[in-house]
Amino acid sequence: MKLRAFNSAVCLTTASFLLVSCGNGSSGNSGGGTSSSSQLSQYVASLQYYPNKPDALAANKNQLLIPISSPVDLQDIQVNFYGDKNCSNGLSTVKMTGNASLKQGYYVTTDKANFMVVSQFAGGLEEELATKSINVSYRFKNGNSTISRCFNHGNVGEKLADWGHSSNQDTKLQANTANPIACSASSCQFAEPYIESLSVLSYQISYPNTPPTGIGSSYSLVVTNNSSAAISLTGLQFTLRADAAMQDAPAISTSSIWGVNLSSVSQSVGACYGVNNGVCDVMYDLTLNSSQTLAANGGSVTVEGMPNGNSQTAGGSTSGGLPLYNDVAHNVYGYDTTTGNVYTSSASSIYNNLQNPNPNKLLGAYFADWTNYSTPSGRMFPAESAGLNSFPVPYVNSLTYDVGYLNGGNGSIGLADNWADPTYLQQFSYLRAAHPWLNMAISFGGWGSGSGTAGYPSQDLQQIFEANSPSLIQQTAANMINTAILYGFNGVDIDFEQGVCNISASWCVNGTLVLDATSVANYQALLSALSTYAKQVTTESSGSPLYGKVFNISAALPVGINALQSYINLGGNYQTVLESVTYGNLMAYDYHGQFDAGDASSGVSDALAGLYRSQYSYGSSNYEQYYDINDTLTCGTTSNQCNGYQGYFALAPNMAGKLNLGIPTYTRVENLASPATSNGTAIYQTLASSQTWAAQGGGVVSYRCVYNSNYCAQAKGDYLPQALTSSNLVAWNYSSAAMMPWFYYVVSGTPYFGTFDNGQSAANKVSYANTQGLNGYFTWEIDEDVPMQDANYAQYGITNNICSASGSCLNQ
Structure with a gap:
């Protein structure tokens, strides 16, 4: 009997299945798990156990290899039988239950184990697989699961067992016999003589x-x-x-x-x-x-x-x-x-034996498709086969691709950029296939550029919300989930911001989107619908490749303390938001920049992403005094009253474990109204009324360019007014509550100032996040970090220093 496999096994963190060239495993130890009379324990007892992979691979023919990276308990085994040859038209499912544990090592199936599984169906062994198929789902108590290949056989008349042997009819339900016949002379139910992949x-x-x-x-x-x-x-x-x-x-x-x-x-x-x-x-x-x-x-x-x-x-x-x-x-x-x-x-991967760098923390990053147009030659490129190893996959376990295009009229999804997206999306899908522990999400929304197909991404979301149509919300959520699946991703991110707009509507004021009660309510409805569909696609069909897997829903969250209050005033509820998502990404950057100019109370040079409250006195009634990470989280708690303003810990109690801290990989260059008396006094100085440097880009310059001018994309506007040197860079300023390095210099009479994160300050923020019990951390955006091939990457790279400070960085 020959069976042809159509769907590859999916590797998970704890257990995965490989087809091997092996036999009954007679050289190994039988079992290796819990011993009792349950179905699961009998099944585990019938497996062969090997402490080492080479020993497991040295066995003979026709079986499955089950690698176990750490001890795990089986919840159940589901045997699925289908009325077609592609494992899509389910006929019946039978569960094997009980208690059984698997220890770290390698298990190999046996004829007896295979017989036990397939004989769960009445008549299962006699079904012809010319028009039918089977697969098996193994579910573990830690929440992981994996599903076998879809098996069938195209030769009419071949059956699951070789019925030319009359003894098969006597043994087909005798799983406890010493030598049950569950295979023909050349093959078992689950495998041909495959060679370990x-x-x-x-x-x-x-x-x-x-x-x-x-x-x-x-x-x-x-x-x-x-x-x-x-x-x-x-x-x-x-x-x-x-x-x-x-x-x-x-x-x-x-x-x-x-x-x-x-x-x-x-x-x-x-x-x-x-x-x-x-x-x-x-x-x-x-x-x-x-x-x-x-x-x-x-x-x-x-x-x-x-x-x-x-x-x-x-x-x-x-x-x-x-x-x-x-x-x-x-x-x-x-x-x-x-x-x-x-x-x-x-x-294949250019890396050997990579694993999830920290299974207990999210180590995330956003990647923007416009990096194709805004970075220099030799930039980060996700295709490992290109020979470039600048993409820091050893140090991340979650990537979010920005940006997906949403049609604000009907909720359909398209490509934001038909030039860059097709290639990038393919490469990230491949990257995830090479590293199965890597979570990938597609992001919808954002501030917007005001040009191109997805130039007004949050406006597109707002149009969906303002239609106030439950059916449109449901359809949009379904399209978003299916788009991620189409890309080979396992997540959807919603980045609904008060960004640019160009539509004639009450909620588009002077080119800026304004929230209202309708948009707030339907934003939360979209997150709820996404959460419902994410659960549905991973639980409803045991024949689906998504069955038992993880599908993440995330939301990019604002950090301005006044923005949080406005959202609540419009009927929003951050407790509800965080209950609907897998996690929330705190956009803990852009607290300050040249956009503060002209504001009498706040128009001074201050930290882009300060950790603690500014030393500048904004006035007791001004909310901008709370523009820092610690206040975003803790305002309104017993130990940190903020004139009535509330942060996430007060607005969503006990949700710290769903929050990820954002860390910028860029600076915003600011123009001061007049030169500082010294480098050390450049912070908290009055800003010029207008920006003379990179005004259209808000003065944004990548960290890699701040670190080394050779990494600046001169032709793309990614460069500083003057390269930083030891004479104009304040390398680290512990006296500032921001806990960020900053620079100041004067070029042709114009004074410039900027703050940024580097490897050291990023690690400091990670330590703070760990103390606060946050879920993890992410960067915006990953391509702006120091390249991995830089000789001093270990010291100055942000991504790897986040990993190092997280508590576990297994690929270092």
């Missing part, structure tokens, strides 16, 4: 124009043999996600530029999932003209001309409300029809 094939995506960009280019899919023996292939298969109507599923034919000679190309639709099954898997099978041998230790085959999708229209969406986007290949495997061997693969 991580040691055999790997795949990567490669862009011809990298470095430094690759934007606008189709990519190549490179499949590599990593084993010490040559293997032969007669075909390749991979999966792309598409909208349910298949409008963004590229048609592929033998006339395509593949770089290999093909005899046929087939395309079939697999499982559909997401909200209302709005996203479907499309499987592509490329049959080679003749068997191709991949040499040992690095032999490869390249599929060229994989679809990128840059010809699409920015903002364009499918009839289902999802972006017109071509997914990146995943679930890649090769096969040899002459031997029946199927070789699974894993996404």
Whole structure:
């Protein structure tokens, strides 16, 4: 009996499943878990346990390898039986329950274990898999879970067990017998003679124009043999996600530029999932003209001309409300029809053995698609196969991609930038495939630029809210969730700000968005709908690749103490907001800048993102005296009364564990009205009435440029009036409550001032956040940090110093 696997196993933090070339595991120890009479304990007792992976891989044939990184308790095993061959039309589900624990090490299934699982169905062993399929979901008490591949068999008449042996009928329900017959001579229910995927094939995506960009280019899919023996292939298969109507599923034919000679190309639709099954898997099978041998230790085959999708229209969406986007290949495997061997693969990485750097804290960052236009050559680029290792994936476990385009009229989703987005989105999807512990979200909203397709992103959200339509809120939430799934992400971020607007409406005043009671109520309704759908797509269908996984909903939150009060006055409730989301991202920056100029009470040079209350006297009645991180959190608590203003701890008690602290990777250059008497007195000086430096950009300059002028993007406006030197830089000023470094200098008679975070101040903020019990930390935006390849990155990089100070940084 031969079974062909269609869906790759998904690796999780605690347990994952790999197909291995192994047998009954007779060289290992039986069991290794709890011993009792429950179904689960009997199942675990039938497994073979190995403390070391090499020993587990040394066994013979046809089984599954279960790596356990730390002790874990099984909650149940769900055996799912389907009426089609793609694990989408569920017929029935049977649970194996009880108590069982797995210790750290490696478990290998046995014929007996497989028999126990499949025999949960009455008649399960006799079902023909030509038109039916099975998969198995393993759920753990710590909240993690994983699901096996979808298995079927295309040969009519083949059955789950070899019914040519009459003894099978006598043993099919006898799981406790010493030698139950659950396999044919060559295969068990769950596997062909696969070879362990991580040691055999790997795949990567490669862009011809990298470095430094690759934007606008189709990519190549490179499949590599990593084993010490040559293997032969007669075909390749991979999966792309598409909208349910298949409008963004590229048609592929033998006339395509593949770089290999093909005899046929087939395309079939697999499982559909997401909200209302709005996203479907499309499987592509490329049959080679003749068997191709991949040499040992690095032999490869390249599929060229994989679809990128840059010809699409920015903002364009499918009839289902999802972006017109071509997914990146995943679930890649090769096969040899002459031997029946199927070789699974894993996404390759330039890093060896990376793990979640801190499983107990969020180490996050926002990445903006406009970095393609605002950073110098040699900038951070997420495609590891490009040969650039400047993306600090060893130090983060959560990334948010900014920005998604939302149609404010109907809630459909499109690409904000049809040039950069298709490539970037593919690369981040691939990055997550290579590092499965990496959470990825797509962000909607933001301040806005006033130009381009997504130039007014919070205005688009406001239009949805002002329509005051529950059905539109639900549809928008569904489109957002399905868009993230289409991208291979597992999160949605809402960044609703009082940003720029250009619409004739009561809530657009002098080009700035103003909240009202309707927008506040429907903002909270959207977060609630997103939360509901996130739970739905991860729990309702055991056949879905999302089943039992994590899908995060986050909200970017304001920090101005007066903004919090205004939100409450309009009927908002931050307790409700935080109960609806996985976590809230505190935008703890832009407290001060040149935008303060002209304000009689606050128009002075002050900290961009100060940790503690300013030493400048703003006046007892002025809320700007509370423009600092500590007051954003603690105002209104017993120990910190703030003239009636309330921070998050007072507005949402016991929600500290859902808050992430934002740390900027930029400065805002300010113009002083007159030179300071000395460098040390430049802070708290009156600002000039107008900004003469980078006025259109608000004086924003990246931290990497502050650190080293060689990293400034001169042609893109990312540079300082004058490079910083030891004579004009106050490297660290502990006397300032801001706890941030700052610079001051005079160029052609004009005095300039700016504060910024560096590695040391970022670590100090992390320590503060830990003391306050926050969930984690993030940077805005990650590409503005010092590049990883810098010789002094360990000392001055912000991202890695956040990780180091978090309490655990396992990849250092």
